[in-house]
Amino acid sequence: QGSEPPDLVPPPPPLGAMLSVPAVRGALGRLPARRGFSSPSAIVGTLQGKIKALAEKKGPQFTKLRKELANAPLGDVTVGACIGGARGVKCILSETSLLDPMEGIRYRGRTLDECMVQLPKAPQGKVGLPEASLWLLLTDEIPTDAQVKSLIEELHRRETIPQHVLQMVDSLPKDMHPMTQLSMGLLALQPHSAFGQAYRSGNMKKTEYWMYALEDALTLVAQMPPLAARIFRNVYFDGKHIPSDPSLDWAGNYAHMLGVNDTEAFKEVTRLYLMLHADHEGGNVSAHTTHLVGSALSDAYYSFSAGVNGLAGPLHGLANQECLRWLKETQKALGGKEPTVEILTQYAKDTLASGKVIPGFGHGVLRKTDPRYVIQRQFAQDHFPEDPLFKLANVCYKAIPPVLEATGKVKNPWPNVDALSGTCMQRYGLNQEDYYTVIFAVSRSLGCMANLVWSRMMGLPIERPKSMTLDALEAAAKK
Numbered sequence: 001q002g003s004e005p006p007d008l009v010p011p012p013p014p015l016g017a018m019l020s021v022p023a024v025r026g027a028l029g030r031l032p033a034r035r036g037f038s039s040p041s042a043i044v045g046t047l048q049g050k051i052k053a054l055a056e057k058k059g060p061q062f063t064k065l066r067k068e069l070a071n072a073p074l075g076d077v078t079v080g081a082c083i084g085g086a087r088g089v090k091c092i093l094s095e096t097s098l099l100d101p102m103e104g105i106r107y108r109g110r111t112l113d114e115c116m117v118q119l120p121k122a123p124q125g126k127v128g129l130p131e132a133s134l135w136l137l138l139t140d141e142i143p144t145d146a147q148v149k150s151l152i153e154e155l156h157r158r159e160t161i162p163q164h165v166l167q168m169v170d171s172l173p174k175d176m177h178p179m180t181q182l183s184m185g186l187l188a189l190q191p192h193s194a195f196g197q198a199y200r201s202g203n204m205k206k207t208e209y210w211m212y213a214l215e216d217a218l219t220l221v222a223q224m225p226p227l228a229a230r231i232f233r234n235v236y237f238d239g240k241h242i243p244s245d246p247s248l249d250w251a252g253n254y255a256h257m258l259g260v261n262d263t264e265a266f267k268e269v270t271r272l273y274l275m276l277h278a279d280h281e282g283g284n285v286s287a288h289t290t291h292l293v294g295s296a297l298s299d300a301y302y303s304f305s306a307g308v309n310g311l312a313g314p315l316h317g318l319a320n321q322e323c324l325r326w327l328k329e330t331q332k333a334l335g336g337k338e339p340t341v342e343i344l345t346q347y348a349k350d351t352l353a354s355g356k357v358i359p360g361f362g363h364g365v366l367r368k369t370d371p372r373y374v375i376q377r378q379f380a381q382d383h384f385p386e387d388p389l390f391k392l393a394n395v396c397y398k399a400i401p402p403v404l405e406a407t408g409k410v411k412n413p414w415p416n417v418d419a420l421s422g423t424c425m426q427r428y429g430l431n432q433e434d435y436y437t438v439i440f441a442v443s444r445s446l447g448c449m450a451n452l453v454w455s456r457m458m459g460l461p462i463e464r465p466k467s468m469t470l471d472a473l474e475a476a477a478k479k
Helices: 021-032 044-065 077-082 112-118 130-139 144-158 163-170 178-194 194-201 207-234 250-257 264-276 285-294 300-311 318-334 342-355 371-383 387-406 420-428 433-457 470-479
Strands: 097-100 102-107
Touching: 021 207, 044 130, 044 144, 044 207, 044 264, 044 433, 077 285, 077 470, 102 112, 102 130, 102 371, 112 264, 112 371, 130 144, 130 207, 130 250, 130 264, 130 433, 144 207, 144 250, 163 178, 163 207, 178 194, 178 207, 178 300, 178 433, 194 207, 194 300, 207 250, 207 433, 250 264, 264 371, 264 420, 264 433, 285 433, 300 433, 318 342, 318 387, 318 420, 371 387, 371 420, 387 420, 387 433, 420 433
Parallel strands: none
Antiparallel strands: 097 102
């Protein structure tokens, strides 16, 4: 297929070679200047140094796995796995996070509860800052308050969107789905990719890929809030935009630019949502799509635009708004009655008997209540315990799992993160449900970009799994 590499590709350069002092200095000298300031800044230099140190630490393990343990089995691939979406097949390397069926997602080995406690916070805030989680995903270190402050300042310096991109976004039809607009906006930013420009110049070495990937990753993450907020204000507020506030953190500024609520509580719930959704292993559609496209050495903008398109799919990114709509329909069906466990138990049974599903419960990997749900539930309990939708969701938490469990068909009857996220947004006036997936994309840019940097750091090759026909599967099964 054209320039597709053969099955036996040469191994990537060893991490030690990629991280040699001459290689690092050479790459730094060639990184492009960006709109009025030199790159890298002091904080980017610090970030590069920490990524480099972690890669040096991981280098022997990576080399051992690649050279000595390459043929060690990770499990059998069955016909069912091939037909069933490769669910559970261990064939993707993702360093930033790991999903445990009982403990939920861990960011670099840390549970979300630990991240909430350990990550730096906004002044008077209690939520770990999502931009601090980006630092953690990249470096395996909890950043200091000073490092996060400098990172926020760096992101503000990179957030400017070129005028031609703004004009393009502003010209889009208001009835075009916000996710379509976001994908188009990302592609319109692609000509400014540092990685793309360096690759086309012919002067970038393989050992330098990760630095240019980091350059793009930081800029894309910085541009996500103003781009996403501009789309929101275009579609729902007649193009009346709110300027960025450089005194605010990355997530708080996003909440500010959305303009639906100017309270600190809305900024906090935005920080919470963006931190909780930042990463979720490498196998989900948005993360895997970003990684797959990036494996062809497509730059961050090409890659994440593809990931955003995957996130727009109803089976991936629309679950939170579907859960909110279900809660509203349930509330309407109750006709003003106070929700009780008894009433909701019968309502859930009737829903299942009618052939409908109950969104917000169950997970493809988790086998207990999603820790992200638990953290959001505590936030709601602390900030709006009397909210009618939250009270309904709370009763659902008690009533629905036993109903699902009694069917014998559900491996995990417990609520997932989507069961409450829409309720939290609506509480503060963000009730434009078609926009919810864009917020998801802003958050997921953190994990996808951290993964992209590490994929280039490790020199991972282009993905090329083997496909099968039905006849070939049947023949293989008979052997």
